[in-house]
Amino acid sequence: MPNPYTDLRLSLARLSRRMRQQRAEGDVGEGQRSVLFRVHDAGPQTLGALAEHDRVTPPSMNRTVGVLVERGYLTREQSTEDARRVSIDLTDAGRQWVRETRRRRDAWFAARIGSLTAEERDLLERVAPVLRKLADA
Amino acid sequence: MPNPYTDLRLSLARLSRRMRQQRAEGDVGEGQRSVLFRVHDAGPQTLGALAEHDRVTPPSMNRTVGVLVERGYLTREQSTEDARRVSIDLTDAGRQWVRETRRRRDAWFAARIGSLTAEERDLLERVAPVLRKLADA
DNA sequence: TATTGTTATACTCTATAACTATA
DNA sequence: TATAGTTATAGAGTATAACAATA
Numbered sequence: 001m002p003n004p005y006t007d008l009r010l011s012l013a014r015l016s017r018r019m020r021q022q023r024a025e026g027d028v029g030e031g032q033r034s035v036l037f038r039v040h041d042a043g044p045q046t047l048g049a050l051a052e053h054d055r056v057t058p059p060s061m062n063r064t065v066g067v068l069v070e071r072g073y074l075t076r077e078q079s080t081e082d083a084r085r086v087s088i089d090l091t092d093a094g095r096q097w098v099r100e101t102r103r104r105r106d107a108w109f110a111a112r113i114g115s116l117t118a119e120e121r122d123l124l125e126r127v128a129p130v131l132r133k134l135a136d137a
Numbered sequence: 138m139p140n141p142y143t144d145l146r147l148s149l150a151r152l153s154r155r156m157r158q159q160r161a162e163g164d165v166g167e168g169q170r171s172v173l174f175r176v177h178d179a180g181p182q183t184l185g186a187l188a189e190h191d192r193v194t195p196p197s198m199n200r201t202v203g204v205l206v207e208r209g210y211l212t213r214e215q216s217t218e219d220a221r222r223v224s225i226d227l228t229d230a231g232r233q234w235v236r237e238t239r240r241r242r243d244a245w246f247a248a249r250i251g252s253l254t255a256e257e258r259d260l261l262e263r264v265a266p267v268l269r270k271l272a273d274a
Numbered sequence: 275t276a277t278t279g280t281t282a283t284a285c286t287c288t289a290t291a292a293c294t295a296t297a
Numbered sequence: 298t299a300t301a302g303t304t305a306t307a308g309a310g311t312a313t314a315a316c317a318a319t320a
Binding site for chain 2: 112120
């Protein structure tokens, strides 16, 4: 065992996989969800910004955005300052979708949290900022 | 904010995404990796068992396994007790691939760990079993 | 000329339906 | 008949290359 964090890393990967599998029938895929969450949290984005954020090529992101526009969750609007750029924003339906999805996932996660002891829950709350730091590093 | 664990859940998802993106050029995909790791950790598996473990349909898993057999990482062998079943196992190359990949990922993770304080590292080590419990719940 | 976005095209991974061999 | 695996086929999602519009 060359590294004491192997177990931690594996547990993280596994838990995250379980979370990702928590999606409703007929739901949007992982890439689409990421875009909707991003626009919800960071406001209107250009295509390039979204592609970079998800580390995906612009044509790929363009297709993803196209699907979400067709579904009525996003709007594409040409920028007034720079006509090359587009501004991608949420519709009301998109905003509602994000809220609903977040609610459902939080509920799933909270149910699992409920099986822990008070001490374990306390530990989780304290480790949250550390995980955030790791993710952003 | 209806749930105090939203932040934790998001950090987990984000960190895991970063980890998954850590793959070398010409590397195998996520689904293929999951299969190799599974067989490495749990020993020879039937196709159905692998499909169920990854929550994927048998035809889909069959294709994934087929690619890995062609790549020389897995072998398919008919069971002697029940001729309908196949036993899927790692080749030496497959075993080596798993070890190498795990080593690389651990290194990536360890590098990020290095930016933490001793106290934060201690917290992480203690939370590992809790995360495992959550993932397995 | 460089940048932003898009279209054309192909490849991978997934799924459902239908088939084969075995129990 | 039921089960384990496979084959046939199609639908998402991704990529690279080439193009269009604008700066």
